Amino acid sequence: MKKIITIIVCALILIFGAFLVNNQYEEYKNGKVVQALKSKKIDINTVKAGNDFKDLIPLKSTLGDKRIVAMGEATHGTKEFFQMKHRMLEFLVEKMGYNVFGIEACMSNCMAVNDYVLYGKGDAEKVVGGMGFWTWNTKEVVNMVKWMREYNKNHDKKVKFYGFDMQLSDIAAAKVTEYLKKVDPVYESQIDSVLGKFRSPNVFDNKDVHLPGDKVKEIINIMGKNKNNYINKSSKEDYEIYKQNLNIIYQAYDMLHGKQSDAEMENKRDKYMAENVKWILDFEGQDAKIMLWAHNTHVDKQEDNLNNGDYNVKRMGSNLYDMYKDKLYVIGFQFNEGSAIAVDKTSQPNVLKKCTLKTAKKESAPYMLSKVSPLFFIDFKTVAENKYIKNFISSPQSCRDFGANFNGDDKSYVNTTLNESYDGLIYIDKTTHSEPNYLISN
Secondary structure (H helix, E strand, O other): OHHHHHHHHHHHHHHHHHHHHHHHHHHHHHHHHHHHHHHHOEEOOOOOOOOOOOOOOOHHHHHOOOOEEEEOOOOOOEHHHHHHHHHHHHHHHHHHOOOEEEEEEEOOOOHHHHHHHHHOOOOHHHHHHOOOOOOOOEHHHHHHHHHHHHHHHOOOOOOEEEEEEOOOOHHHHHHHHHHHHHHOHHHHHHHHHHHHHHOOOOOOOOOOOOOOHHHHHHHHHHHHHOHHHHHHHOOHHHHHHHHHHHHHHHHHHHHHOOOOOHHHHHHHHHHHHHHHHHHHHHHHOOOOOEEEEOOHHHHOOOEEOHHHOOOOEEOHHHHHHHHHHHHEEEEEEEEEEEEEEEEEOOOOOOEEEEEEEOOOOOOOHHHHHHOOOOEEEEEHHHHOOOHHHHHHHOOOEEEEOOOOEEOOHHHOEEEEOHHHHOOEEEEEEEOOEOOEOOOOEO
């Protein structure tokens, strides 16, 4: 009996010793990662726009040959993410010749924002609110839009504002209706009942109601056949824009109507968003360069398994990479602690409010990054020269990531292989919530 007990004790000592050695080795590796990142990072002086670009100049060599810079965000309600993207837009426009901006909002609804930044039509707060997303109806986005207007007033090369999403059809249908009344009133009268279905703001609320999606495809085909005639009665630019508005209607119908799984809808949405970005670049010409604003999830260059479903979702970033290869550069965001505006799913009823996030959990990527510096950028291709960093960015890491909904601090993480999802990363240690242009719960 004593012999058995001795064997058990020895075994436990060996197991405990192995655990300690392994734990010490992990701490050693993590220390090496932090040490290496400190020497490889590019420090960012501030997230606030309107400052000089001395700290961002090193990014010129990284982004120099890119046509698309896609910028993510780890939440949809963080002030510093929005400010940093505004500052990056200023940098890309003033120092790198970018002339197009695109955001994760419905293309048709963003036409009013473009009219404001180009011609000063309307009011900045109203056109931003008119995009139809509470996420972007903030002081930070309004400030960026106002900057775009001021820039355009003083420069011959203008910066344009686009949306590349398709979750609404009412404004698109209204715009197509007005265009067809101008170029082909007889045909418009014949199909007005079809477009009228999609002019309703709540058209997709009832999944069981029949909608004439096939008729929309017919209208798209008719517009194609009448292209020259319609251009003669308007302009090539107007024809292309309103035909694309028809595409937006069909995309919204295809994604939102009928009984589909979340993964099926997400797959279609990200595919269409990528196609819409391509349409924007084709429409703006071969010299056009665009900065994209979306969630980390959408700019991701990898597929993801939504809610452990039956198949993966191919994200916008992955679709864009198939089209543009190394002309695309994707920047993800991470943070340690702070607050964000989101729909709080932990309370009843679910309300839009300020949600608090504690210091990142010890085994996570943001915890590791918090040991490096409070605000910095890393290019994964450059830092991968170090074997410890390469192992860190090429292995699955627990990363901060949630969108419009907050399910609790402990559920604000997803596993991400950083260098497969993004080309680079901006880390912001402490964050605060975005400032909405509407009232929210405290």
